[in-house]
């Protein structure tokens with residue numbers, strides 16, 4: 001069992017380069033199933049969610065070549081059966097993307113039911129509604145979602161609310177369907193646009209990605225391409241907040257500043273300097289106190305739920321009382337009790353957190369309760385006095401490439417430490 005150990009109180013300074021976006025990469029990698037030729041994906045982050053995807057591909061018979069750690073060649077032509085192995089798919093939410101991609105290619109898919117997870121219940125009713133609009137039927141067989149269509153025929157899909165995964169799956173199923181599919185009330189996140197750009201580079205006909213209405217005209221054949229994943233908006237935002245919380249001065253490189261606007265605006269509202277350049281942002285903190293502010297998470301271009309735990313952590317150090325509302329998932333404040341162990345004053349009622357700023361955080365043993373909560377613990381540890389030990393860091397490894405190395409290079413006193421778990425100790429007795 002590995003832990004991250006941080007001796008806090010060091011200012012972060014220098015430069016950090018942002019990796020490819022997890023939430024774009026998991027969709028793009030899944031989309032290679034639709035490609036009729038080999039294709040190469042660049043700027044793939046080296047994170048455990050991608051490692052699991054690659055294992056799923058290999059188990060399904062695809063030919064995967066890791067050209068270097070961030071560049072992967074996919075040849076999925078050898079996949080014969082539209083089913084994803086149970087034990088692998090259960091471990092990642094984005095495995096639901098195999099439903100859309102296998103359905104798009106084979107007109108049938110068996111994918112283990114995505115269970116409840118660390119953010120609460122994660123239903124897929126909107127995904128299934130999209131498949132049904134295109135002519136597919138669904139049922140549950142031995143714990144797997146089974147979707148099947150004699151043929152997929154373009155249609156109108158109207159989402160009841162904003163869903164990133166539902167929009168991705170609708171695009172996957174529509175891209176080779178007959179005729180025109182119109183997706184209304186579509187999600188607008190940068191990773192939706194990136195998926196559409198990737199598919200269009202292979203010869204798909206997708207228009208309007210990034211707006212509420214996406215039009216997909218089905219094509220018969222998708223050719224090979226080489227495509228680079230966009231930089232990770234949330235990784236970039238996490239380093240912006242880490243720089244601020246440590247009262248540092250950091251140039252965050254390889255970003256798309258436009259994707260960061262909601263985060264930039266809130267940092268500036270707190271009195272923190274953010275300078276924007278073509279493909280980098282610089283975050284620097286002067287001597288003054290952090291100014292309190294309120295946050296309400298929203299779908300893109302609003303403030304992202306995936307930045308809420310990290311930003312709330314920064315707000316624990318602001319003067320005065322801040323309110324944070326996050327109702328996108330049921331369970332996004334589980335980190336609050338961990339932060340309280342570090343002397344933060346954060347009270348949660350339902351989907352609202354009230355944060356009373358404190359003068360300082362203090363190091364403590366804490367847990368990463370999910371991916372972004374884990375990033376929040378890292379930020380808290382960097383800002384705190386004393387030593388913070390973060391356990392359950394496999395959550396963090398799902399989405400942050402080389403976080404310990406990147407923060408060390410910025411001057412943090414941070415290391416990975418191996419401690420045997422109780423199970424391992426019991427075996428060695």
Ligand code: EPU
Pocket residue numbers: 022023024026093094119121122123124125126127128162163164165166187305306328329330371372399
């Ligand atoms: N929802 C339904 N039914 C559905 C689909 C979604 O009720 O059929 C609900 C969800 O339970 C949630 C809300 O709708 O309450 C929004 O869910 P959405 O489908 O947008 O989320 P997702 O596709 O499961 C992606 C990201 C999440 C990110 C959310 C919101 C990926 C792989 N995951 O999840 O990322 O929080 O969008 O932006 O893209 C993360 O990276 O840490 C992460 C959790």
